[in-house]
Amino acid sequence: MGSPQSTVTNFGTVNGTITMSGTGSVFNEGAINGGGTAINFTSGPGPFTLTLAPGFSITGNVLGTGSDTLQLGDSQITRSLFGTFNVSNIGPGQQYQGFSVFNKIGTSVWTLTGSGAQNWTISGGTLIGDTNSLQGPAITNNAALAFSQSFAGTYAGSVGGSGAVTVQGGGTVVFTGANTYSGGTTINSATLQLGNGGASGSIVGDVVDNGTFTINRSDTFTFANNISGTGAFVQAGSGLRS
Amino acid sequence: MMRTSLRSTASALALTTTALVWPADPARAACTPTLTPSTGQTVTCDSSQPNPVTTGIVAQPGSTNVTVNMLSGAQLNVGGGDALVLDGGGQVTNNSGAIIQGVRGINVTGPATIANDGQITGTGGPGVVLNGPGNSTLTNTGQIGGSGTAAVQFNTVSGSTQTFNNTGNGSINGNFVGSGDGTIVIVNSGNFNGGITISGNGSNSITTASGRNINGQVSITGNSQNIIVNGGAFNNGLVISGAGVNDITNQAGAFINQTFSVTGSQNTIDNAGTLNNGLTVGNGVNNITNENGATINQTFSVTGTQNTIVNGGTLNNGVTVFGNGVNAITNARTGTIIRQ
Numbered sequence: 001m002g003s004p005q006s007t008v009t010n011f012g013t014v015n016g017t018i019t020m021s022g023t024g025s026v027f028n029e030g031a032i033n034g035g036g037t038a039i040n041f042t043s044g045p046g047p048f049t050l051t052l053a054p055g056f057s058i059t060g061n062v063l064g065t066g067s068d069t070l071q072l073g074d075s076q077i078t079r080s081l082f083g084t085f086n087v088s089n090i091g092p093g094q095q096y097q098g099f100s101v102f103n104k105i106g107t108s109v110w111t112l113t114g115s116g117a118q119n120w121t122i123s124g125g126t127l128i129g130d131t132n133s134l135q136g137p138a139i140t141n142n143a144a145l146a147f148s149q150s151f152a153g154t155y156a157g158s159v160g161g162s163g164a165v166t167v168q169g170g171g172t173v174v175f176t177g178a179n180t181y182s183g184g185t186t187i188n189s190a191t192l193q194l195g196n197g198g199a200s201g202s203i204v205g206d207v208v209d210n211g212t213f214t215i216n217r218s219d220t221f222t223f224a225n226n227i228s229g230t231g232a233f234v235q236a237g238s239g240l241r242s
Numbered sequence: 243m244m245r246t247s248l249r250s251t252a253s254a255l256a257l258t259t260t261a262l263v264w265p266a267d268p269a270r271a272a273c274t275p276t277l278t279p280s281t282g283q284t285v286t287c288d289s290s291q292p293n294p295v296t297t298g299i300v301a302q303p304g305s306t307n308v309t310v311n312m313l314s315g316a317q318l319n320v321g322g323g324d325a326l327v328l329d330g331g332g333q334v335t336n337n338s339g340a341i342i343q344g345v346r347g348i349n350v351t352g353p354a355t356i357a358n359d360g361q362i363t364g365t366g367g368p369g370v371v372l373n374g375p376g377n378s379t380l381t382n383t384g385q386i387g388g389s390g391t392a393a394v395q396f397n398t399v400s401g402s403t404q405t406f407n408n409t410g411n412g413s414i415n416g417n418f419v420g421s422g423d424g425t426i427v428i429v430n431s432g433n434f435n436g437g438i439t440i441s442g443n444g445s446n447s448i449t450t451a452s453g454r455n456i457n458g459q460v461s462i463t464g465n466s467q468n469i470i471v472n473g474g475a476f477n478n479g480l481v482i483s484g485a486g487v488n489d490i491t492n493q494a495g496a497f498i499n500q501t502f503s504v505t506g507s508q509n510t511i512d513n514a515g516t517l518n519n520g521l522t523v524g525n526g527v528n529n530i531t532n533e534n535g536a537t538i539n540q541t542f543s544v545t546g547t548q549n550t551i552v553n554g555g556t557l558n559n560g561v562t563v564f565g566n567g568v569n570a571i572t573n574a575r576t577g578t579i580i581r582q
Contacts, residue, residue, distance in 0.1 A: 006569040012553070014573060016560055016581020030573065077575050 007156060011077050029053035029077055034060025041065050054083035054108055062099025074106030082109050087116030087133050122163060130157050131173060141181050145175045167192040176201045187211040187231055197237055259313055272316060273299060281305040289315030296320055298344060300307035300327045308332035312340035328354060331376055336360040352376030352402065364388040374399035374424050382412035392417050393436055398424025408432040417458055430454055435480060442466060450474040452495060472496045482506060532557060534576040553577040
């Protein structure tokens with residue numbers, strides 16, 4: 001016989017540890033009060049998936065096998081649309097250990113806080129973060145991704161996929177990597193800057209500029225897409241814009 | 243010669259020695275018209291002398307549709323054999339104040355209808371033995387007791403349904419034992435001062451009304467189909483083994499105390515009450531629901547190939563699922579799972 005395949009769905013309260021072996025998943029829209037360990041997948045072999053819904057609560061560590069999936073998903077009971085997750089709690093020694101795949105699923109809107117470098121895959125809804133919580137070198141955005149911040153920060157990775165990116169919140173976001181997402185870019189009361197004086201930092205697709213769109217590169221850079229909106233455009237680098 | 247001599251003596255000393263003489267003489271019994279009825283005959287016992295009647299009522303071999311009426315105050319008390327035997331079915335009414343007592347009180351092969359509002363006692367076996375074939379019903383609003391393993395014993399055969407209604411002020415003082423591949427239906431809204439043991443590969447239904455108890459253990463073996471609805475209390479547990487199909491409902495306000503263990507090929511368990519000593523479910527496909535407001539105390543463990551567990555109440559010692567099956571566990575918004 002094979003190993004067990006288990007699905008645990010929690011809308012209520014669990015006081016104690018959820019321990020699973022084999023393969024399976026946990027969906028949590030309720031409270032898991034685990035004390036030391038809230039969820040333990042380490043008996044394996046896995047893989048396991050933990051999906052969190054808006055309004056969830058977990059106290060205690062969540063221990064994955066090393067190759068497990070952490071997902072931010074939709075509420076099934078309260079239908080609350082908005083969730084918050086602190087990515088500083090991901091990683092060795094942190095609350096969420098042993099996860100290597102990070103997904104945003106469903107139609108919900110999740111805001112990431114803290115600091116983390118996860119490579120999120122956004123398949124639905126909106127994932128909101130900033131240049132601290134979104135440091136993953138390869139983010140796949142097939143829905144909506146927003147950098148929302150009031151400060152200046154740099155995203156050095158690459159956002160790909162078919163989704164759209166929004167920059168908002170009054171701050172400045174500097175893209176220094178080659179971003180290939182194809183859903184376009186919207187700037188709302190904020191600044192998006194391509195490059196930071198070097199020869200990198202790009203996007204593809206059109207830009208709706210309702211803030212400031214800045215190109216700050218040292219080389220000759222061709223931006224061949226449309227720029228619309230009510231915002232400003234700034235050529236800040238030493239290079240040439242064509 | 244002895245019989246004639248005794249009768250003569252009785253006539254001479256009738257005023258002073260009737261009690262000593264008449265019980266030995268069936269011809270003078272208070273059960274009329276005969277103690278050996280044939281097909282379609284009705285035997286009526288009353289409180290006239292001799293009372294008690296000490297010779298059993300034994301229907302003719304092969305006879306059917308025999309009726310026995312024990313009127314109030316009538317007593318049938320047989321020391322060396324069964325008190326009442328029907329070979330091929332019929333009707334027995336034991337009215338309030340009437341007593342049937344024998345090594346086995348009543349031993350009936352169905353189809354039969356037995357209504358007891360009096361007292362039926364087995365001194366060396368069950369108070370009532372009801373055998374298949376045929377559909378038969380035992381309704382008890384009186385007292386039934388036995389000696390040994392059973393107060394009431396149903397021996398079924400495939401295709402027959404035997405029903406035990408213990409209701410009103412009815413009390414069974416001893417165990418119910420069932421066997422065979424037929425259908426056994428037990429409805430308890432009375433006093434069940436014993437347990438239930440059923441073997442065989444038939445179909446079984448046990449229903450207990452709100453506020454009513456089964457004080458002994460309920461144990462079912464065999465590859466049977468079992469429907470259990472508890473509205474009262476199983477005070478000494480419920481154990482179902484075998485590879486059968488089980489549908490068990492513990493209603494709101496109901497209790498299952500002591501061991502609650504189910505092993506079957508397919509088990510559906512719906513608890514809206516309280517399981518005070520946990521729940522162990524093994525093998526098979528299991529659908530288990532602990533409703534909003536319900537409680538499972540102690541160990542709750544499930545081993546099966548496919549397990550669906552929904553908790554809307556309280557699991558006071560968590561839930562453990564063993565084995566290599568496919569498991570889906572949902573803790574509803576009202577649910578609380580406490581892992582000790």
